[in-house]
Amino acid sequence: MPQAYIDTYYSRTLASPDAYPAAAGPIQADVCVVGGGLAGLTAALKLASSGRKVVLIEAQRVAWGASGRNGGFVSAGYATGLAAIERRVGADGAKELFRLSMEGVEIVRSTIEALGIEEARPVPGIAKALRYDSAGAMRAACEKQRRDFGLQLRYLPRDEVRSLFASPKYHEAVLDEGAFHFHPLNYARALAREAVRLGAAIHEGSPVLSADLDGPRKIVRTKQAEIVAEHVVFATGGYTGSVLPALRRAFLPIATYVLLTERAPDLVQSAIRTPAAILDDRRAGDYYRLVDDGSRILWGGRITTRTTDPRDIAALLRREMVTTYPQLSGLKVEVAWSGLMSYARHLMPQIGRWKPGVWYCTAFGGHGMNTTAIGGTVIAEAIAGESDRYRLFAPFDLAWNGGILGRAAVQLTYWAYQASDAAREWRSL
Structure with missing residues (x-):
């Protein structure tokens, strides 16, 4: 059984009680999306709208994690600044990535308008x-x-x-x-409803236990189901498990x-x-x-x-x-x-292809509402053969998170920021 939504403002103001059954039995699909947060839901909706047979599996409830309990801010940009992006990809590449982040804002806005998601309360x-x-x-x-x-x-x-x-x-x-x-949990649940209306299958309470990802047809296993698909998209976040070790090692x-x-x-x-x-x-x-x-x-x-x-x-x-x-x-x-x-050490989303037919779309911490939208969109475009815009994120790959030392470095950096902030404020008194 999936865990209930934790007690938040968003869970207290849910617009509908929709729930989805656990995955069961043999399932055939074109695409299996692992993770029912905003990135996975965006990808599933876009792929379903293009006629793909999509199965989305979520360990808990739709948007149970960060996607459904965040601040609800939708604005352009990334968790890191434009200057840091420029240092890695150059001025032109940084501007192209920033424009993608702006597009992410418009994807969320236009989806709310097109689907009439009044409960998102923008x-x-x-x-x-x-x-x-x-x-x-x-x-x-x-x-x-x-x-x-x-x-x-x-x-x-x-x-x-x-x-x-x-x-x-x-x-x-x-x-x-x-x-x-806006209200991110109501928005996410509306995406799920629309994806199902277009033919996608969504299964809650279905954590992935194992996966065979090497052959032309990938196999993803839950406790009660075996999903066979041509493509698998890992769109998990801060609660990512160990099924894809490269992903788990790459986020904090x-x-x-x-x-x-x-x-x-x-x-x-x-x-x-x-x-x-x-x-x-x-x-x-x-x-x-x-x-x-x-x-x-x-x-x-x-x-x-x-x-x-x-x-x-x-x-x-x-x-x-x-x-x-x-x-x-x-x-x-x-x-x-x-x-x-989930954060990467470079503070950019991790969006790309791990191997043929295996995709990742994660690390949206700090600026997730717009970047999940563009992340799910460009991965869906790649699977559908519509674009290769996901390659713009190639310089920000699945870099090792540093393990225990990486976590310690993050905490020390945060404390350093606090000290720097305090010093600037004191000088402005």
Whole structure:
């Protein structure tokens, strides 16, 4: 039996109770997708719409992991910056990859509109806010991105920032009016329903136990089923098992934490006076937004390499919230949760072909809503023979994660970011 969705804002506001049976018996397919998160669902939907016989198997429930319990931010970009991408692929390659990330945003937006997914509740606008004075650097970066990519960006000076976010911490911001935030779990479940309507089969509670991937016909086995397919797509994330060792060795499971406050519209509006979501530009920073028509705050932040939940998730996050907005000191937390994201050491998605007929589409931590959409799309295009755009991600392959030392390095890097953030803020006082 699959595990139930954990207690989150999203599981509390599910739009439908759809469930899918476990895989059973011999199953023939053109494509077997392993993983029912947003990348796997996007690939399955696109392949089903092109007439392929698709079987998607998920160990738990559709979007049970990071895809269904994240911040819900949909904006262009990757977990790493454009400068880091340029160093690996050059300026032209970096721009092409960034445009793909923009396309990912439009895939999500157009899918919501085309399928009428009202329960996804999209709200326009994401602001990136600074806790220090960038001395003109933020405005210049805003203008450059507008010029280079046509993004709908608007620079917000200090007075306007503090009228929208009533916090003494913020100095300036950039509002991305083309970005949006939404309900990712309802969106994912809508993708599943549409894929099934188009002929795909989805099976929950069906973890993969073994796989034979060398022959022209691949065999994937669960406890009760044997799926034979020409192609297998591994679209797993922070909960990836050991069936494909190369994949497991290539990602780092990183935990992040989110809370939901009680309903208190007047108190909430005393602090946050915009429907736009806020992304704290600190590398060790926070992200948050209003939900339930502005009556509650969904606040996320902090990352660790520990895979077990600390007992004080709510207290840790609430401290960050109240430090930023002292007027919220009386606001209570209703529920808090965590989830594992998958990160590669290079902080880019891992999208590609492992061997003929075997594909991987993972490592979307930190910027997953747009990158899962483009990842699932380009893998589906490759299988359908429509494009080879997945090759743009070849420089960001399944690099070894560093094992225990890799996790330690990530945690040390995070602590270093925290120290650097604190120093910059202190200099701006």
